[in-house]
Amino acid sequence: MRLRNIPGAREAIGTSEYVIPEENECAGKWREIFGEEKPVHIEIGTGKGRFLTELAAANPEVSYVGIEKYSSVLFRAIQKMEENPLPNVRFIRMEAEHILRYFAEGEVERVYLNFSDPWPKERHAKRRLVSREFLDRYRVLLKAGGHLEFKTDNRDLFEFGVEETEPAKWEILEITRDLHRDAKMNQGNIMTEYEERFSSKGNPICKYIIRPIV
Numbered sequence: 663m664r665l666r667n668i669p670g671a672r673e674a675i676g677t678s679e680y681v682i683p684e685e686n687e688c689a690g691k692w693r694e695i696f697g698e699e700k701p702v703h704i705e706i707g708t709g710k711g712r713f714l715t716e717l718a719a720a721n722p723e724v725s726y727v728g729i730e731k732y733s734s735v736l737f738r739a740i741q742k743m744e745e746n747p748l749p750n751v752r753f754i755r756m757e758a759e760h761i762l763r764y765f766a767e768g769e770v771e772r773v774y775l776n777f778s779d780p781w782p783k784e785r786h787a788k789r790r791l792v793s794r795e796f797l798d799r800y801r802v803l804l805k806a807g808g809h810l811e812f813k814t815d816n817r818d819l820f821e822f823g824v825e826e827t828e829p830a831k832w833e834i835l836e837i838t839r840d841l842h843r844d845a846k847m848n849q850g851n852i853m854t855e856y857e858e859r860f861s862s863k864g865n866p867i868c869k870y871i872i873r874p875i876v
Contacts, residue, residue: 700725733755775792
């Protein structure tokens, strides 16, 4: 995906009250950062922030952290926040493989992955956010009883993710390969920008909810 560079994006991110600086020691301190004892949910690959901000507006009793590696994309999410401020949202600009630097063991109750980069070449399989390598990281930061939700229109990536659960010792709680026709799993669904675009073209959306096996 080719991303257009937005002049001033990095500077805006660096001065935004909604962005936690990459160098901050925030692992184990998220309740302190938000100033309240609330469950912490994270979205890895938050994009322009539509999903996260709508979710946060609907659930003020939860603290949300959006993780995005592209400055120009994160800049758009920050603009949304400035237009409609929410006290229970923060962002970090970072690469997902460094996630354990920013969250302590058992600090997160839920992880969201939405329309992640499929990394289609086999030699890049370990970079996929649903690979067993990443599932091992999520296992550490999730508290007991926590779970992960993954949505995509990429069937190959989805089947790869399904296959990775067993060797990574995770269990599938719910699964569908056509979310918008699944009345149970689609209840309360919040669409991302990509989801709206792909589903309007007739692409079925796949989703699973999984948790680590204790």
